[in-house]
Amino acid sequence: MRKKTTFTVCALALLVAGTVFAADEVVKITVEGNAAAVKSVQTNLNYVWTLIAAALVFFMQAGFAMVESGFTRAKSACNIMMKNLLDFAMGSLAFWAIGFGLMFGATTTGLFGTTDFFLSGWTGPKGDQWVLAFWMFQCVFAATAATIVSGAVAERIKFTSYLVYSFVVCAFIYPIFGSWAWGSLLNGNGWLEAKGFIDFAGSTVVHSIGGWCALAGAIVLGPRKGKFGPKGEVRAIPGHNIPMAAIGVFILWLGWFGFNPGSTTAGDTSIAMIFVNTNLAAAAGVISAMALSWIMFKKPDIGMSLNGALAGLVGITAGCANVTPTSSIIIGFIAGIIVVISVVTIDRMHIDDPVGAVSVHGVCGAWGTIAAGLFNIGGTTAAIMTTQIIGVVAAFAWAFGTAFILFTVIKKTMGLRITEEEELEGVDIAEHAAHAYNDFQTLN
Amino acid sequence: MKKIETIIKPFKLDALKDALHDLNISGMTVSEVKGFGRQKGHTEIYRGAEYMVDFIPKVKIEIIIEEERVEAVIEAIITSVRTGKIGDGKIFVLPVEKIIRIRTGETDKEAI
Numbered sequence: 001m002r003k004k005t006t007f008t009v010c011a012l013a014l015l016v017a018g019t020v021f022a023a024d025e026v027v028k029i030t031v032e033g034n035a036a037a038v039k040s041v042q043t044n045l046n047y048v049w050t051l052i053a054a055a056l057v058f059f060m061q062a063g064f065a066m067v068e069s070g071f072t073r074a075k076s077a078c079n080i081m082m083k084n085l086l087d088f089a090m091g092s093l094a095f096w097a098i099g100f101g102l103m104f105g106a107t108t109t110g111l112f113g114t115t116d117f118f119l120s121g122w123t124g125p126k127g128d129q130w131v132l133a134f135w136m137f138q139c140v141f142a143a144t145a146a147t148i149v150s151g152a153v154a155e156r157i158k159f160t161s162y163l164v165y166s167f168v169v170c171a172f173i174y175p176i177f178g179s180w181a182w183g184s185l186l187n188g189n190g191w192l193e194a195k196g197f198i199d200f201a202g203s204t205v206v207h208s209i210g211g212w213c214a215l216a217g218a219i220v221l222g223p224r225k226g227k228f229g230p231k232g233e234v235r236a237i238p239g240h241n242i243p244m245a246a247i248g249v250f251i252l253w254l255g256w257f258g259f260n261p262g263s264t265t266a267g268d269t270s271i272a273m274i275f276v277n278t279n280l281a282a283a284a285g286v287i288s289a290m291a292l293s294w295i296m297f298k299k300p301d302i303g304m305s306l307n308g309a310l311a312g313l314v315g316i317t318a319g320c321a322n323v324t325p326t327s328s329i330i331i332g333f334i335a336g337i338i339v340v341i342s343v344v345t346i347d348r349m350h351i352d353d354p355v356g357a358v359s360v361h362g363v364c365g366a367w368g369t370i371a372a373g374l375f376n377i378g379g380t381t382a383a384i385m386t387t388q389i390i391g392v393v394a395a396f397a398w399a400f401g402t403a404f405i406l407f408t409v410i411k412k413t414m415g416l417r418i419t420e421e422e423e424l425e426g427v428d429i430a431e432h433a434a435h436a437y438n439d440f441q442t443l444n
Numbered sequence: 445m446k447k448i449e450t451i452i453k454p455f456k457l458d459a460l461k462d463a464l465h466d467l468n469i470s471g472m473t474v475s476e477v478k479g480f481g482r483q484k485g486h487t488e489i490y491r492g493a494e495y496m497v498d499f500i501p502k503v504k505i506e507i508i509i510e511e512e513r514v515e516a517v518i519e520a521i522i523t524s525v526r527t528g529k530i531g532d533g534k535i536f537v538l539p540v541e542k543i544i545r546i547r548t549g550e551t552d553k554e555a556i
Contacts, residue, residue, distance in 0.1 A: 236490035296492065303491045344492045356491070 045267035047133050053262020054133075057140040060255030061088050061147060063248045067310075068151040070245025071303065071355045073237065075426030076155045077436035083150045083162050090163060091143040091170035099142055100135055103175035104186035112176050113188045121187070134186060137262060141206055144259075145174045148210030149403075151355035153217045155224050156417055159431045161410045165217070165403075173402050174209055177395060181205050185265075192394065195387045198376070200274075201263040203318030203368030204391055209399045211362020214353070216403035221416055223352030225423050234347045237354070242302055249306045253282055256313045260320040270321065277320045278313065281332030285312020288336030296340070304340050307356045311339035314364040319372030327375035334371070335364045366392045445540040445552065446514050448507045448521075451477065452533040456525045457503050463524035464507070467516060470556065473506040483531040500531065508540060508556055 065084040069077050097118055105113025115121070121131045146169045153162065180190035181199055199205050229235050239245060260278045261271035289308020293301035315335030316328050323331065342359035353359070373388035374380055410416050422430035429435070452460060457474065464472065478499035485498040509517055518535055526532055545555040 234493045236488075236493035236495040238488070238490045238495070293492070297489050297494075299489065301489065301491065340492075347492065 042267070046265060047129070049267035049271070050133050050137050050262060050265045053258035054137040054140050056255050056258025057137070057144065057262065058088075058255075060140075060144055060252050060259070063251030063255055064144075064147045064150065066244050066248030066251060067306070068154055068248070068355050070241045070243070070248060071151070071239035072154050073426075074240040074437055074440075075428055077240070078428040078432050078434040079159065080150070080154060081436075082159065082432060083154075083157075084147055086163055087146045087150060087166040088143045090166040091146040092139055094167045094170035095139050095142045095175070096135075098171040099175035100138065102172065103138065103142075103178040104134075104183055104188050105179075106187045107179065107183060107189055110180070110183075110189055110191040110194065112179050113183060116187060131186070134265065137265060141202060141259075142170045142174050142178075145202075145206045145210040145213075146170050148207065148357050148361045149214045149217050150357075152214035152353045152357040153221050154354045155427055156423055157217070157221055158415055158418055159427075161414060161416050164410060164414070165406060168406055169213060169403070173213065173399060173406075174206075177209055177398050178205050180394070181391065192387075192391055195390065196384065197387050197391045198322060198372045198384070199318045199369055199391065200321040200372070201260045201317045203314060203316075203365045203372070204395045206365075207314045207317060207361040208365030208369070208392070208395045211358050211360070211365055212396050212399035213403035214357040215351070215362055216400050217407050218351050218353050218358065220404060220407035220411055223350065224354070225420060227352045228350050232350070239303070245303070245306055249309050253309060253313065256282070256317075260317060264321070273325065274320045276325050277316050277323060277328035280325050281312040281316030281320075281328040281335070282309045283312070284329045284332030285309055285315065285336035285339070288333040289340050290336075292337055292340045296344075303356075304343070307339050307343065307360055308336035310360045311335040311364040314361055315368040315371060317365070318368040319375060322372060322377055323375040324377060327371075331368065331371045331375060335367055338367055339364055362396075366396070445543060445556065446509055446511050447538045447540050448509060448514065448517055449504065449536040449538065450507075450521055450525075450533060451479070451502050451504050452521075452525045453527070453531060454501055454503045456527075457505070459524040460505060460521060463520040464517070467513070467520055469507060469509070469517065471507075475504045475506075477502050477504045481531075481534070502533065508543060510553065510556065 061084060065081060068084065069080045072080060100119065101115060101117035102112045105115035105117070107113045116131075119131070119135060122129075146166050149165065149169070150162070179188050180192040181197055182188075182193065182205060183190040184193055224237060227235055227237060256278055257275060261274040264270055264274070285308040286305055287308070289311065290300045290305040293299075293304035312332030312335045315331050315338075316323075319331065320328070339356065339359050342363045343353075343356045346353055346358055351358070369388050369392050370385075373384045376384060407416060418427055418430055450460075454476075461472070478501050480498055480500055483500065485496050485500060487494055488497055489495075507517065514537060518537075521535055542552065543555040544551050
């Protein structure tokens with residue numbers, strides 16, 4: 001009996017000793033310890049959500065490529081793919097080297113950052129990794145702004161000139177304005193956000209900046225040959241693959257579920273309303289654009305309806321976190337109306353924008369920014385609206401102004417446009433000696 | 445030997461093929477073409493801009509046939525393809541100088 005008891009006690013003692021010394025350190029169970037552990041779960045969740053969102057926004061590059069290609073001719077398809085591929089590649093590197101620092105580096109002026117170039121803020125794999133997650137998310141945003149221009153200058157811009165533009169927009173034009181509105185998200189502090197400027201996911205910071213750069217490009221470049229007739233009439237140059245354009249819009253809509261809710265950079269319940277707002281605005285934009293095109297052109301127009309979805313999405317991007325779902329429907333609905341009128345107006349101004357980039361991103365981006373003030377859940381004030389308008393105007397002045405100068409300088413130095421002969425032959429053959437659809441004869 | 449070329453509306457191709465099959469026609473060549481005659485085009489709209497589509501998609505069928513059978517083939521084509529609406533198409537009869545079957549070297553009537 002004694003031997004059995006001694007044996008049992010010794011075995012138990014060894015067991016307990018074993019578990020105590022099994023861990024690397026002795027974990028003390030305290031309230032503070034628990035709180036720290038819970039916080040680290042939330043932190044990890046923030047990383048995961050932010051990076052999933054970044055992946056979704058990256059996928060919007062495919063969406064842009066499909067929309068642009070679908071709305072342009074088959075003889076330009078390779079060039080469209082190259083431009084979209086390269087503006088992401090060059091933009092990523094430009095943003096890594098220069099843009100990120102200008103946008104989120106520490107600043108004394110509130111006009112641009114002066115630290116964090118070449119991701120110098122990262123201290124290695126053992127330190128804080130947030131700067132990397134944050135950079136990744138911001139990188140795909142910068143690339144989104146850059147690729148907006150690709151559609152407006154399609155089919156006639158010189159490829160090398162586009163590469164130069166891609167670098168400059170992601171290194172300077174986008175990040176400097178971005179620092180004014182979003183700098184304090186990391187180490188900076190912009191003058192515009194200090195005024196209380198509301199632009200949660202970038203109706204202005206991303207879409208209007210891209211849209212106004214697109215406008216400058218389209219103006220300096222000039223229209224495609226044959227777009228405007230001798231009497232000034234607007235001629236259709238139909239896109240070669242409408243289903244492709246539609247796929248592109250669906251991909252963009254999906255990517256926007258990363259674009260807007262991801263801007264919380266936090267995995268918490270606030271993303272639910274942002275998701276819902278995003279979807280409702282897009283849906284409303286489709287319906288109003290379709291309805292207006294039906295009235296104006298006697299048939300519901302597929303191109304306009306697709307643009308309507310994008311208009312709604314751009315329109316809600318600024319206010320997605322501070323307006324109600326019902327307001328989102330109104331905002332999206334109005335954006336759909338605005339985009340149809342804008343596309344027709346820009347055509348009538350003899351500015352050739354093959355995909356409606358200026359209307360969708362520039363004009364509706366401005367509307368979205370105004371709407372974020374008008375429909376603010378806490379109510380709107382003159383101060384709020386003034387700041388929103390200041391932001392909209394500053395974005396136009398900065399983006400259109402710098403891009404206009406950039407494109408003009410390029411035009412006067414290396415040349416901005418392919419030759420007339422190259423344009424008739426097709427930019428794919430001229431710039432890439434390539435055929436997008438080798439087994440099919442494309443008749444144009 | 446004659447060649448019959450006919451241009452018809454694309455959706456009538458199957459009906460034509462079946463009618464010729466009933467006549468034991470041994471082969472045909474089909475191509476997708478576009479064109480217009482007195483039939484005008486139609487208007488389409490793209491992003492708010494109207495434009496005229498002048499060229500209408502059509503299908504062209506080429507058949508080689510002995511001269512004796514030409515009338516019967518023409519009859520069969522018209523019966524199977526005619527809708528009575530504008531754009532039904534046309535039939536052309538052309539003379540053929542020489543025919544060679546590449547695989548066997550047979551010529552003219554044996555090569556049909």
